[in-house]
Amino acid sequence: MSVYRTRPVFKHTQSVHEIKPGVIRLGEFYKDMGVEIEDDDGAILKLIQYMDGTRTVPELFRLLKETYDHIRLDEVEAAVYELHNLGFLYDYSALERSSLTDLERHRFKANLDYFSFYSTFQSSPWTMQEKLKSAHVTIIGIGGFGSSLLFHLGGLGVTQVKVVDFDTVDLSNLNRQMLFNEADIGKLKIDVAKDFMARFYSDMKVETVHKQILSVEDAASVIQGTDLVILAADQPLFLLQRWINKACVNLQTPFVVGGINVISGFLLTVSPLETGCIDCLHIQQSERYPDYVQSVSNILRFDNQIPNSAIVSNLMIICGMISSEIFRYFTGVGPLVSKGTMINIDFMTLEKEKAIDLSQRHAACPTCGSCNEEHSVIHVFEELGIAQNI
Numbered sequence: 001m002s003v004y005r006t007r008p009v010f011k012h013t014q015s016v017h018e019i020k021p022g023v024i025r026l027g028e029f030y031k032d033m034g035v036e037i038e039d040d041d042g043a044i045l046k047l048i049q050y051m052d053g054t055r056t057v058p059e060l061f062r063l064l065k066e067t068y069d070h071i072r073l074d075e076v077e078a079a080v081y082e083l084h085n086l087g088f089l090y091d092y093s094a095l096e097r098s099s100l101t102d103l104e105r106h107r108f109k110a111n112l113d114y115f116s117f118y119s120t121f122q123s124s125p126w127t128m129q130e131k132l133k134s135a136h137v138t139i140i141g142i143g144g145f146g147s148s149l150l151f152h153l154g155g156l157g158v159t160q161v162k163v164v165d166f167d168t169v170d171l172s173n174l175n176r177q178m179l180f181n182e183a184d185i186g187k188l189k190i191d192v193a194k195d196f197m198a199r200f201y202s203d204m205k206v207e208t209v210h211k212q213i214l215s216v217e218d219a220a221s222v223i224q225g226t227d228l229v230i231l232a233a234d235q236p237l238f239l240l241q242r243w244i245n246k247a248c249v250n251l252q253t254p255f256v257v258g259g260i261n262v263i264s265g266f267l268l269t270v271s272p273l274e275t276g277c278i279d280c281l282h283i284q285q286s287e288r289y290p291d292y293v294q295s296v297s298n299i300l301r302f303d304n305q306i307p308n309s310a311i312v313s314n315l316m317i318i319c320g321m322i323s324s325e326i327f328r329y330f331t332g333v334g335p336l337v338s339k340g341t342m343i344n345i346d347f348m349t350l351e352k353e354k355a356i357d358l359s360q361r362h363a364a365c366p367t368c369g370s371c372n373e374e375h376s377v378i379h380v381f382e383e384l385g386i387a388q389n390i
């Protein structure tokens with residue numbers, strides 16, 4: 001892209017000031033971003049002040065020449081390139097090509113200011129918001145994670161969301177499922193969620209699917225046509241994950257899954273045929289830990305005896321992290337932390353660790369690999385599915 005066609009703007013989220021005569025400091029608010037630039041005659045500071053997004057580089061040059069008679073166009077161009085390479089500029093002319101309405105730019109002003117920090121001459125905050133606007137997300141399960149993430153999608157500006165659930169609101173949900181209130185008890189969660197979002201963000205089209213997913217075919221039927229799936233339910237334990245996983249791999253749709261137990265929580269993003277999948281994970285873990293299969297069997301056997309210990313504080317930590325992955329996925333602001341990596345959070349220390357590396361597909365995976373033979377751990381899951389009459 002030619003720098004001449006841009007109308008550079010110095011990012012409003014960045015600082016600039018003269019720290020002593022002839023030296024300016026840029027971007028000192030943020031860790032490792034601050035730089036000092038020599039500016040003997042004050043021309044760079046003037047250039048930054050003039051870069052408010054209304055002027056092209058030749059126009060900036062002509063304006064500077066009124067004060068600095070000796071200045072050349074190629075010097076201004078070089079300075080603009082340098083400031084852009086340092087991460088301080090983006091192209092304000094991109095606004096003219098944006099499809100966002102005035103109302104959308106007003107509503108999502110803070111989003112746009114945030115995205116502007118990561119914008120360049122090639123990527124604009126308006127484009128990032130547009131990518132969120134046109135995204136199509138499916139949420140499986142509208143309980144603790146799902147209802148909160150629906151809120152987050154509204155805040156991010158996603159306008160096409162499908163919610164899949166079969167459950168009704170219970171009084172015991174209200175410690176953490178803030179989308180619902182006392183008057184909603186007994187109503188279908190998907191209906192309450194749709195009504196709520198119609199008032200909160202009327203541009204969002206919420207498609208509701210009243211369904212319990214009990215097979216790969218069920219999963220595929222709701223995932224079809226979706227850009228990203230959020231798996232926010234966990235029952236039947238292990239099996240639901242496997243059905244969503246297989247449907248997503250077949251349709252090549254990425255999904256992010258999260259969960260919590262008493263002391264920790266996790267999140268993981270599977271990018272089909274790029275990272276490993278849930279079955280790769282089970283095979284990998286069974287090879288690493290000899291008693292893995294036995295542990296899984298025990299968890300399944302005792303699952304109904306373990307109380308739900310999800311408190312809002314812990315839940316929202318993982319919710320926020322999933323939501324953060326979602327906007328990075330659509331905007332490209334940064335890489336996904338949990339793509340092919342299971343991230344674990346210790347709720348007592350708030351420490352984060354990369355618990356499982358799933359960046360590679362497992363050669364023995366029958367779901368995302370080319371292996372047709374059933375691995376012993378997968379066989380166990382198939383047997384468990386049959387044993388549970390599912």
Ligand SMILES: [Zn+2]
Pocket residue numbers: 276277278279280281361362365366367368369
């Ligand atoms: Zn796999």
